[in-house]
Amino acid sequence: MSRFKLTLEYDGTPFSGWQRQEDGIPTVQGMLEEAFADFLGEPTTIWGSGRTDAGVHAKEQVAHVDIEKSYAPFAIQGALNKRLHDVPISILKVEEVSDDFHARFSTTSRAYEYKIINRRAPLALEKNRAWWVIPPLSLEAMNEGAAYLIGHHDFTSFRDSQCQAASPFKTLDVLKVEQKGDLIVIKAKALSFLHRQVRNMVGTLKLVGEGVWPPEKVKEILEACDRRAAGPTAPPEGLYLSEIKYD
Amino acid sequence: MSRFKLTLEYDGTPFSGWQRQEDGIPTVQGMLEEAFADFLGEPTTIWGSGRTDAGVHAKEQVAHVDIEKSYAPFAIQGALNKRLHDVPISILKVEEVSDDFHARFSTTSRAYEYKIINRRAPLALEKNRAWWVIPPLSLEAMNEGAAYLIGHHDFTSFRDSQCQAASPFKTLDVLKVEQKGDLIVIKAKALSFLHRQVRNMVGTLKLVGEGVWPPEKVKEILEACDRRAAGPTAPPEGLYLSEIKYD
Numbered sequence: 001m002s003r004f005k006l007t008l009e010y011d012g013t014p015f016s017g018w019q020r021q022e023d024g025i026p027t028v029q030g031m032l033e034e035a036f037a038d039f040l041g042e043p044t045t046i047w048g049s050g051r052t053d054a055g056v057h058a059k060e061q062v063a064h065v066d067i068e069k070s071y072a073p074f075a076i077q078g079a080l081n082k083r084l085h086d087v088p089i090s091i092l093k094v095e096e097v098s099d100d101f102h103a104r105f106s107t108t109s110r111a112y113e114y115k116i117i118n119r120r121a122p123l124a125l126e127k128n129r130a131w132w133v134i135p136p137l138s139l140e141a142m143n144e145g146a147a148y149l150i151g152h153h154d155f156t157s158f159r160d161s162q163c164q165a166a167s168p169f170k171t172l173d174v175l176k177v178e179q180k181g182d183l184i185v186i187k188a189k190a191l192s193f194l195h196r197q198v199r200n201m202v203g204t205l206k207l208v209g210e211g212v213w214p215p216e217k218v219k220e221i222l223e224a225c226d227r228r229a230a231g232p233t234a235p236p237e238g239l240y241l242s243e244i245k246y247d
Numbered sequence: 248m249s250r251f252k253l254t255l256e257y258d259g260t261p262f263s264g265w266q267r268q269e270d271g272i273p274t275v276q277g278m279l280e281e282a283f284a285d286f287l288g289e290p291t292t293i294w295g296s297g298r299t300d301a302g303v304h305a306k307e308q309v310a311h312v313d314i315e316k317s318y319a320p321f322a323i324q325g326a327l328n329k330r331l332h333d334v335p336i337s338i339l340k341v342e343e344v345s346d347d348f349h350a351r352f353s354t355t356s357r358a359y360e361y362k363i364i365n366r367r368a369p370l371a372l373e374k375n376r377a378w379w380v381i382p383p384l385s386l387e388a389m390n391e392g393a394a395y396l397i398g399h400h401d402f403t404s405f406r407d408s409q410c411q412a413a414s415p416f417k418t419l420d421v422l423k424v425e426q427k428g429d430l431i432v433i434k435a436k437a438l439s440f441l442h443r444q445v446r447n448m449v450g451t452l453k454l455v456g457e458g459v460w461p462p463e464k465v466k467e468i469l470e471a472c473d474r475r476a477a478g479p480t481a482p483p484e485g486l487y488l489s490e491i492k493y494d
Binding site for chain 1: 324335
């Protein structure tokens with residue numbers, strides 16, 4: 001038996017998220033498992049680095065798979081991409097790895113990018129690829145607010161009610177906001193995140209950027225340890241899983 | 248009567264190009280004219296800076312329209328964007344202009360960008376938004392080849408057989424190739440271009456980048472004044488109309 005690490009990209013628009021669901025509901029894991037089953041002639045399980053919600057994209061997602069027969073990595077890549085031709089999932093890289101590699105448990109960091117397009121006009125080229133925000137956002141205020149979230153904290157205020165993590169404590173290594181014309185990108189990096197933590201942080205920073213809340217309010221929200229204290233969840237179409245690191 | 252300049256963006260994927268066609272064939276001009284007719288309650292003609300082919304995108308396209316009744320520019324923008332909600336066309340800006348402004352005849356330069364993604368893996372996030380090219384391309388060779396095309400030349404070798412321009416002579420002000428990771432962007436700028444000139448130049452530079460042709464071959468192709476001497480037409484999905492300038 002050989003274990004393979006898969007690096008992949010997907011447009012999340014047509015999928016009900018990463019995780020396999022019942023027959024007929026299109027998910028990224030489901031499509032990958034179907035493609036593997038067709039290629040190998042037997043049911044196959046794929047393990048992802050983590051789930052993404054419906055509509056969330058990945059520039060870089062990592063998964064692993066165990067295969068009985070021996071295959072060259074490029075042959076797996078070719079066989080899978082051929083079978084995924086009609087869906088927006090692409091296998092960027094396949095590597096043989098040792099048996100102790102685990103796509104979820106071996107990660108040393110995960111990074112996300114969140115794209116906002118800040119303008120009056122609706123989105124055409126970036127429809128389903130970014131959050132359209134009309135009120136002008138202040139980059140400076142957003143970065144000032146973001147700074148309160150960096151570090152080791154109880155992130156209960158930014159945690160989805162469906163979150164299954166054992167603890168609300170996480171260490172946020174990076175949270176920064178960059179701007180180029182009407183494009184605003186929020187970059188976040190941590191060993192791991194709570195469910196919807198990035199989208200909930202973005203929803204709060206957007207209100208800070210608009211001037212609805214002062215940047216210092218973010219500290220209060222964090223300390224409240226209450227989801228109702230923070231802003232609404234930012235929509236999924238702006239979020240990209242962007243980097244998964246391993247030792 | 249007032250004349251308005253419209254600046255717009257579109258995703259060309261679902262459209263049979265810019266130019267109005269018979270009923271039922273979706274085109275950008277057709278959609279805009281329908282939206283105006285619905286807003287103003289009468290048939291309306293839109294004049295574009297130039298046509299784009301089926302599948303070609305615009306980050307910036309300019310058009311003008313004459314309206315009998317007096318409207319504030321932002322009211323026109325809002326009314327149009329509301330009616331274009333279900334199609335990937337967005338009115339970025341509306342400005343009232345003088346009667347001697349003409350979207351096509353008043354331009355002082357047009358710019359295009361052509362996106363290539365140069366990698367083994369198929370496109371997922373950039374499907375229909377870039378040309379997927381597998382063989383590794385040499386940026387240096389492409390730029391060396393591009394340099395032969397800059398200036399005032401007879402561009403017959405890069406002119407589509409359907410081109411209606413009176414003369415094959417054009418002055419190409421900019422043609423440069425830039426790279427960032429696996430993304431290659433070819434930028435072109437001129438007062439005007441022949442039909443499919445940009446896609447035909449890109450199709451040739453791609454073969455130079457692959458090493459099929461040496462850069463000097465571009466000079467020979469240009470001097471041949473024969474469409475058959477150049478490379479094939481690059482696909483539409485990589486092309487973006489990107490800037491239209493006026494005095």
